[in-house]
Amino acid sequence: MKLFKSKYKFNPDTLQYEKIKFSFKRFILRLLPHSIASAVFGAVLMVAYILIFDSPEEQLLRSENKYLKENLAKINERLKVNDSILDNIAERDNYIYRTTFEQDTIPYTIRNAGVGGGDRYKHLDGYESTEIVKNVSMKLDQIENKLNIQSLSYNEIITELKKKEKIFHSLPVLQPIQTNELTRIGSFYGYRPHPILGVVQMHTGLDLVAPSGTPVYAAGDGTIAGIERNNTRSGYGNSIVVDHGVNGLSTRYAHLSSIEVKEGQKVKRGELIGKVGSTGLSTAPHLHFEIMIYGATINPLRYMITPTADEYEQIIKLAEYPGVSFD
Ligand SMILES: [Zn+2]
Structure with missing residues (x-):
């Protein structure tokens, strides 16, 4: 079979059918609309497929993402509980321990002081899970800050206690004869x-x-x-x-x-x-x-x-x- 069929065109001058010479350019021009249509159709099919069906890797990542987000939310809740326990310790520290040992209370504004501006968490921006990761990071920073202050406060009290202990032992209160x-x-x-x-x-x-x-x-x-x-x-x-x-x-x-x-x-x-x-x-x-x-x-x-x-x-x-x- 011949790949290209010969084509003829009627010539009114010669009143004859004349064989049209093959032109590659014309061939391409004729083929082009079909090619574009097929390509577009193929692309549309591909996108539809991608949109409708996940690859196994995507499915795995999606479920892992869900698992991580759920667990981060749980961690956030636990951090909130720990934070309120620390508040409770801070209150006892201020009104029982520090007061007993004649130390000024540490204001809550200092105990709860922020650990830096909003810029501190800027690197976490731009993801679907940004909010939950930010919340966990902020809570952790807060707790770390409170723990540091609490630890310093206890050190201060121990130093004071040692001083008082020395004073108590040194006061000449004992009757010197049995x-x-x-x-x-x-x-x-x-x-x-x-x-x-x-x-x-x-x-x-x-x-x-x-x-x-x-x-x-x-x-x-x-x-x-x-x-x-x-x-x-x-x-x-x-x-x-x-x-x-x-x-x-x-x-x-x-x-x-x-x-x-x-x-x-x-x-x-x-x-x-x-x-x-x-x-x-x-x-x-x-x-x-x-x-x-x-x-x-x-x-x-x-x-x-x-x-x-x-x-x-x-x-x-x-x-x-x-x-x-x-x-
Ligand atoms: Zn005497």
Whole structure:
């Protein structure tokens, strides 16, 4: 079969049918509309197919996308719950812990402070899941911020607690003679006729009467700031001064028969420092006990606590164990 059929055209001049010469150009021009139509039809079919039917990969991605979005929404809900738990902790922190330890409350405006402008999440723009991813990111940032502030707040409280712990341990509140060894209080703080000199004088401490050799304990934690050894019948006789290192507080223990510590030594409340005697200007064995604030005496009864005999035993035992202190 011939590929191209010969074509003839009637020539009115010659009155004959003449064979038309084959032209490739004409052939192409004739074929073109058919080709375009087929191509367009094919493309339309393809698009329709793509629109109607997903490829297996697309189906997989679509279901994975759905799964991720659903789970992100669940995570977002859980973050919201955790965020409100943190708010609750923050409230307790402000109104219980910080208030108890005399710290200013941390304003919620600071606790809930934003973690940057809207630009921070700009890189998340432009996707179908942008909103949920943004929400999760923002909640996470918020929670991270609150946790950081909470952690700093607790650090502050612990530091304060350690300071307070040191102050509490240092306050010279312990009666320096064990309760069941104290015979009586011989003389109070204030003006009184001096037992030896006979003239009215200021008595700058408290006289705790006990037999000679009775242990004398430090009234609070501190450092031995001064030791005086004096066997003449004048003044404080053998005496110890303890510097408690807080609020200018120091204590003096006078008329001792023996001194059991060295200058500069650190002592704890309830630690043995000396023994009752009658050295210096004294008529009978007793402990002359002074509490001073920046060197000026105050009435020791304003500070002194008299524990029961059992409690006293426990305080002495505590003082014997090293490392009970908070730091
Ligand atoms: Zn005295």
